[in-house]
Every structure is written in structure tokens, then in C-alpha cells.
Amino acid sequence: MAIYVAHNAQVVVQGITGNQGNFHTRQMLAFGTQIVAGVSPGKGGQLVEGIPVYDTVAAAYEKHQIDATAIYIPAPFALDAVMEAVDAGVKVVGCITEHIPLHDEMKLVDYARQKGSVVVGPNTFGIVTSRGCKIGVAPSHVFRDGPVGVISRSGTLTYEIVGNMLAHGIGTSTVVGLGGDRVTGLNFVEVLKEFFLDDETKAIVMIGEIGGTAEEEAAEFIKANPVKPVISYLAGKSAPPGKRMGHAGAIIERGKGTFENKVNALKAANVQVAVLPFEVLDLVKKVLK
Amino acid sequence: MKLFEYMGKEIFSRYGIPVPRGKVVSDSRDAVETASELGQVVLKSQVLSGKRGKAGGIKFPATSEEVITFSSQLLGSDLRGVKVEKLLVEEKLNIQQEIYLALTVDGSLRVPVILASSQGGMDIEEVPEEKIIKQPVSLKTGVMPYMGRELARRLGFQGKALSQFAEIVVKLYRVFTEIDAELVEINPLFLCDKGFVAGDAKITLDDEAAFRRQEFPRVKEGSPLEERAKSIGLSYVELDGDIAVMANGAGITMATLDMIQYFGGQPANFLDAGGGANVEQTSKALEILLATNPKVVFINIFGGITRCDDVANAFVQVKNMQEITVPVVIRMSGTNEQQGLKILEENGIGACRDMQEAAKKAVELVKGGDCDGYLCCS
Numbered sequence: 275m276a277i278y279v280a281h282n283a284q285v286v287v288q289g290i291t292g293n294q295g296n297f298h299t300r301q302m303l304a305f306g307t308q309i310v311a312g313v314s315p316g317k318g319g320q321l322v323e324g325i326p327v328y329d330t331v332a333a334a335y336e337k338h339q340i341d342a343t344a345i346y347i348p349a350p351f352a353l354d355a356v357m358e359a360v361d362a363g364v365k366v367v368g369c370i371t372e373h374i375p376l377h378d379e380m381k382l383v384d385y386a387r388q389k390g391s392v393v394v395g396p397n398t399f400g401i402v403t404s405r406g407c408k409i410g411v412a413p414s415h416v417f418r419d420g421p422v423g424v425i426s427r428s429g430t431l432t433y434e435i436v437g438n439m440l441a442h443g444i445g446t447s448t449v450v451g452l453g454g455d456r457v458t459g460l461n462f463v464e465v466l467k468e469f470f471l472d473d474e475t476k477a478i479v480m481i482g483e484i485g486g487t488a489e490e491e492a493a494e495f496i497k498a499n500p501v502k503p504v505i506s507y508l509a510g511k512s513a514p515p516g517k518r519m520g521h522a523g524a525i526i527e528r529g530k531g532t533f534e535n536k537v538n539a540l541k542a543a544n545v546q547v548a549v550l551p552f553e554v555l556d557l558v559k560k561v562l563k
Numbered sequence: 564m565k566l567f568e569y570m571g572k573e574i575f576s577r578y579g580i581p582v583p584r585g586k587v588v589s590d591s592r593d594a595v596e597t598a599s600e601l602g603q604v605v606l607k608s609q610v611l612s613g614k615r616g617k618a619g620g621i622k623f624p625a626t627s628e629e630v631i632t633f634s635s636q637l638l639g640s641d642l643r644g645v646k647v648e649k650l651l652v653e654e655k656l657n658i659q660q661e662i663y664l665a666l667t668v669d670g671s672l673r674v675p676v677i678l679a680s681s682q683g684g685m686d687i688e689e690v691p692e693e694k695i696i697k698q699p700v701s702l703k704t705g706v707m708p709y710m711g712r713e714l715a716r717r718l719g720f721q722g723k724a725l726s727q728f729a730e731i732v733v734k735l736y737r738v739f740t741e742i743d744a745e746l747v748e749i750n751p752l753f754l755c756d757k758g759f760v761a762g763d764a765k766i767t768l769d770d771e772a773a774f775r776r777q778e779f780p781r782v783k784e785g786s787p788l789e790e791r792a793k794s795i796g797l798s799y800v801e802l803d804g805d806i807a808v809m810a811n812g813a814g815i816t817m818a819t820l821d822m823i824q825y826f827g828g829q830p831a832n833f834l835d836a837g838g839g840a841n842v843e844q845t846s847k848a849l850e851i852l853l854a855t856n857p858k859v860v861f862i863n864i865f866g867g868i869t870r871c872d873d874v875a876n877a878f879v880q881v882k883n884m885q886e887i888t889v890p891v892v893i894r895m896s897g898t899n900e901q902q903g904l905k906i907l908e909e910n911g912i913g914a915c916r917d918m919q920e921a922a923k924k925a926v927e928l929v930k931g932g933d934c935d936g937y938l939c940c941s
Contacts (some may be wrong), residue, residue, distance in 0.1 A: 350774060375772035376668060377743055383673050384702045399867075413867035413898055430865045433897065434918070437865075454813055456670045456745075483814060486670045509817035512824040513833075520813025520835040521769075521797040524669065528688050550825065551818050552919060560697020 276448045277423070277468040277475075278366050278392060281405035283341040286311045286334050286364070288355050290322050295346035298370075298411055299323055302344065305414045306406035310338040315395065317464040331362040342366035344400065344409045352396065360391045368409040369395035369459070376522070379457040387470040393459025397521075398451035399429035412453065420445020422558060425462055426481035427452050427488075431509060435481060435554050442555055444562070447475045452488075454521030462492035470501040477503045477561045479481060479554055480545070483530040484510030485524040493539035503561035506540050507548040508533060565784050567609045571764025576608045578734045580749075581760045585653030594634035594652050595627055595645065603655040604630065608637050608647040611784050613765075614686065618643050623655065656760060661751035662718065663687055663695075664732065666739040666923040675700040675739065677710075677732065681718050683751035684762075706736035715822045727758050742779075743772035760810050788851055795847050797834060804829025807857035809848050811836050811869050819863045822919065828926035831857045843879035846884065853887065860891040863918060864903075871895045871903025879910045890928045894921035 279285075285302070289295035289311025303309055311334035312322050318329035318377060328334040331343070340500055343364045347355040352371040359367050367386060374382075374396045386393045394401045400410015404419040412429065416437040424446055426432040450465050454459050462480055469475045482489040489508065496504055511533045513519050515526040526532050537547050546561075548554045566574075569587040576582050586597045587609065598604045608620035615621055620642045622633040630652075638917070640647050661684035669676040677698040682690045696717055700706055711729030720728050739747045748765040768779065783790050785801075792799030798813065802820075806828050810816040820830040832855060836848050852860055864874050874895065881904045894915040895903045900916055907914045913934070915921050928934065 348770065373771045375743055375775075376745055376769045377740060377772065378703060380668065380673060380675070411868055415898070416867075426814075427811060428817075430810075430812025430867060431814030431818055433867045434593045434815060434818075436863050437897065456668060461671065481814070483817060487669060491671060507818075509814050509821060511821040512830065513801070513817060513820070517800045517833070519800065519817050519833055524813060524817065550822060550919065 275359075276403035276405065277465070277472050278394065278401055278448065278450065279342050279403050279407045279409060281403050281407050282308055282487065283312045283366075283403075283407050284308050284339050285407070285409060286313060286331065286338070286340045286343045287325075287346065288313045288343055288359065290314055290319050290325065290327060291320070292346055296322065298344070298346060299325070300524055301414060302408050305408040307408050310340065333357045334363070335362045340364055342368060342409055344368045344370060346370055348391065349365065349373040349375070352559035353382050356382040356393065357385050358393065360389050362387045365391050367391055367459070368398070368400050369393055370398060370400055370410050371395070372397040374455070376455070376457060378468060379455060383457055383459045393457060394450065395453040397455045397457075398453035399432065400451055402446075402449045404446050404448070404519045408451035412449070412451070416440055417449065418445040421474065421562060422446050423467045423472065423478045424449040424477035424481065425452065425469075425478065426450070427454055427483050427521065428481060428509065432481055434446065435479065435507065435551050436504060439558060440556050442559075444555070448473060454523055456486065456523045461488045463495045466492060466495060466504070469500065475502065477505065477558055479558065480504060480506040482506060482508045482510070482521070482534050482536065483524045484504065484513055484526055484536070485521070487531065489536040490539045493536075493543040493545065496545055497543035504545045505554055505557045505561065506545050507551055507554050509534055564770055564773070564778070564779075564782055565611045566768065566782060567611065567649070568607065568764050568768040569609055569649070570779070570782075571747075571766040572761065574738060574766065575761050575764055576740050580731055580734050580738070581758065582764070583653040583656060583760055583762070585651055587649050587651050588634075589638065589649050591631050591634040591638065593652060595630050597629060597652040598624070600654065601654045605653050605655050606630070606633050606637060607651040607653065608642055609649040609651055610642050610645045610647060611782070612643055612645065615642065620647065627813075641883060656753055656754045656755045658755055661762070662754065663690065663750045664735065664752045665746065665748035665750070666735055666744070667746045669699060671808065674702060675736070677706070677714065679714055679718060687750060700736065705740070706733050708733055724754065724758065731759055742766070742768045743776050745769050761822045788847070788854060790849050793835070795844075797836065797848055798853070799851060800833040802830050802832050804831045805858040805929055807831045807852035807855055807860045808863070809834045809836050809852055809860070809910040810863040811865065816863055816865065819861070819918070819922065822922040823861070823926060826923050826926040828929055829887050832857050842877040842880045845883045849881050850885070853889070857889060859923070859925050859928045860887075860889055861921065862891065862893045862920065864895050864897075864901060866895065866897030866903070868898075870899045871897060872899045875903040875906035878912070879906060882910070890934055892925045892928065894918050894923050
């Protein structure tokens, strides 16, 4: 088992002939991802890495069973690309693209939810089910199958923490990148629900940061549903209010989203909060015993 | 990007949201001339920070002599570190009530939300939660007039005021969506004899939508270094400390700052160098770091898609091109880390692969610790 994408999920790559799309198609294939089709308007009929390219997602959908899409489309066209995938019937949309306008993000998330599709991202490293399905841009070498589910708002920090766990023999079931923007398709609570139902996942690591209220909402949910042990690390303790720390979501505004508030909420829900990223490993080890 | 009040009011005006009569000026003579046309006026310094009033940036001259005195005082003055270059000269209104009205995005609901309160005028953060009405907006419907009327009713308005308020909410939502704003705020929205008038305009545009909103002039809101970093596509924030930091990825950069503080140091900045690691980008990023005159530079790279050997090569080239006179601690881990570390070593640059150790070292070096093989150029 895994969440959102099974190890043998069939994937389409939107933007497969672009620079990013092409490079990461090769990376994803090497990881074992079953890429069955690519989409690139006007380039239908070509082959990329032996994968058939179609002009539209609907055309690819007619010929293949498609469980998920990986979108590497430039920001100005990302809204169109997500809606196209959702309309064609794709249920899991990995929207890797960064710098998408906020109003477009609201629209694409709203549209997907209406149609019963899930958007991972935007502005995410993607989603990785260690046993063979990587969607996105994460470096493959940090993932190996294991009992820990990971939910994160940040890419490199995730690689750092997951890589450190792996170096000590602890692997991951599925790693979900929520995305660094203010509006994302998934939040901690929604992914926690999935992990709580996933037999393979024994413990969950939440990698959060300052800004927004997603961690507080997760804390409330965990408090009411103490199903599996949850470990957390939060970035941004030293960030001053009003300064946007790279991610659009990482800003303390109107006194909301402070580090202290999040830590207190999580602790009250019995979530162990690591002070430094590498302490996550020890806390995970303890709960897995 | 934040817009100045006068720009915001120009937009409101275009959308039919009433604003006070007024004019933006940059010298006292124009201020007096405008005042003579308007009668009793208010002089408002055009700076981006809030709480202008408390900082002395808003004046109410009683005579034309005072218009001259106050406007020459304000123009060119320093308001919390920002130079006042323009004044908005506006008619003074007879105010019956001050209301708060804003549209922004609710990240957890993932839709726009209207915020309204009958207690306007003051900082909304100081208004008690129960006095603020929060109304999420469905993207399918947008703001319909009836929603505005209901909001007006809940705020206690009747008759003509109820309909006029509703109109303003509808128009404000149009502004919000059509200019790709993150925030449009009217605080205060005056209720006067002749109806509602926007007393202020605070607009933050979404930078990511700049490509399709080129009609707006570029407003500089950061420090000169922050502006320089922005112009080359780096995410950079100035902080107060003395350890200059560069890392790749927003989350890990934040974690690096936290770790420096944990070990007793103070970061000088936040700099997310992103995924790329070409020489030009690395060199520009380093230039910005060195321009802050830090005591130590700390570079923290996790090689994912970024390859450590690329970063190492870039750094070696930069080091050969420009003089670096402060200790530099480099940490590298991940893709091609062995090659990266070897390249650095061959060029006489110390580095390590453990983030915690590196952070600790950076803090020690500020306090005059021994370099132990790290790049110490002093």
C-alpha cells in the first residue's frame, strides 16, 4: 500500500518535450515510475525516451490507463494544464510548476476539488512512493521502502531529513510535498487521514514551517484522532514577522502562523517536535520500537 | 509588491469606489496650490509601511501657512527609515464612522475571503476577533450584490448606506481579481454625510502575476540589496546578524538560520539560491552576501537535483575571480558530494558534509575560533 500513487501507478508527463519535463522524465523512469504517455501540444506522434507523445491529455487518456500526471508546464500556462488533466479524468495531479499566480492557484485547486481530483502542489517537489513511483523532481537516492510516511511543505529540507533517516536504515512509504505556496491542493490534515488508513505506514513525519495555520489544524486533528505516532520538525523559528522567507506561505502575518503557536499546538496533541532537523531520526526510531 | 496609497486610490477611482478629492505632490508649492483648491486638507506621507499616523507621517494643517510648514517638514523626512518623497494632499472629510473592509486569500480555505469590521481606523490586528466578520467567497459566484447587502446588514447599516456598501464590496472584489492582488484593504472606509469614501488604500499585488500585469509601475519596497537580489531572481531577506547565509531551497535556508541561532549565532540574511548552481548565479549570490560585511559566510548545499561538484566548481571560480576576506564555511551533502568535497580540497578550501557541525563552526568563527582548514582569508 501507499497513498495517492501506488507503486505501479501509470503516469503521464505534461510538458515532456520541455527542458525540465524531459530531464525529469528520465529521472523518473530510472526510479521505476511507469510513464505511459507524454503530452506536448503540437508534438503528438513523437517519441520521447520511447514514450508516445500526444497533443492533449484527453488523447493520451483514450489510449492509456492514466492514474496520475506530472506537470512541468511554465507558470503562465499551468492553470490550463491542470484543468486539462482534471477534465480528461486524471485523479492525481502533481503540479511541480513554481511561480504560479495566486489567483490561478485558487482556481486550479477549486476546479480539481469539484471534479474529485487531488492536486499535489503547486510549487512542490512532488510525491514519491518509494516502491517505484516518483512524480516530480526529488533526488531519487534518498528514497527506499519503509514504514515512515512524510508530509512536507519544503523540498530540500525533506531530502535532508529523509536522506538522514535512510542513512540510518529507515525508509519511507510515501513522501508527499504539499508545496510552498499559500494555496495548495492538499494540506496536512488531508494527507494524515490517508496515512492513518495506510497499513504500510507506521509513523508519520510532518515537516512544516512558519506561516498559515495548516500545522495548527493538523494538531487539532491529531488530538481528536490519535491513530499513529506523529513526529514534526518546523522551520522558521528565527524568522522575524512580516518577512517572507522564500516560500509565499512562509510569512508571519497579522500575528498568525508563528513558530511558538505551532509548536505549542503540536505538543498539546502529543506530537513530538524536533528542535533540529536531524533529531527527527531519533524520535522516529523511538516510536518505531 | 505593495502599492502606494495614491496608486491604490487611483485604481479604486477607476472601479468607481469613492475616494476623497486630492492630488499627489512632491513639493510644498504644489501642496499649497492643491490645498487652496480643496479647502481644509490632510497631508499624507506616501510610504509603504503601516502606522504612518503614529510615526507622525499624517498632518492636519489648519491654515495655508501650516500647509507649507508641514509639507516641507514631511517631504524628504525620514519616516521609520524610509524617505518621504511624495505627499497625498486630500480634502478633509466630516467623518461619522470608520469601517474596515478587505479582501485577501484564506490559505486554509483556499478561496478569497472578505474581512469587515465596524471598528475601522485602527490596526486590524488590534480589533478583537469577534468584531471581525469573515466571509469566504466562492470562486464560482464571486461577490454578488446580495452578499454585500447581507454584510452591510450585519455591520449595522440601513437604507442608502446598505446598498452603497454592497456596491463597494462588489467593486472591491473586481479590483482584487482583475489586478491579481493578494490583498486589497480599505482601512478606514469612512462613512460621511455623502456616503462611503475610501480613507486609505492598501494593495499588495501578487509578484507571480507581474508578467500579465505590466501596467503597474515597479515600487521598490526592499533595501537596496534586497532589490538587487530580486532583480537577479534570488530570494533574499536582510536580517540583523553577522553570519551571511546561502542555501538551496527555502525550507533548508530557514532551517539553517534556525540552527545558527540555536548554536548562539545571528544570521545576517536569508538567501535561497534555488536549484541552479551555475558560476554566474553563485558569484552574484556571493557578491550580495559579501556586500553585507559579514564576519563569516556559511554556504549550505544539499545536493538533490543540484550537484555538489557543480557548486564546488562555481565556488572555486568565484574565489579565483574575487577577493574574499572573511572566513567561509561550506557544507555539502548529497548528489556527487565526494567529487564536490574533493574539488574544494584540491583548491585549498575546507568543507564538511555535516550541517550541524558546519553551523557550529560558523558560529565559533564569529567568536574568533580557529579555522581548522576552513577557508579563512583574513
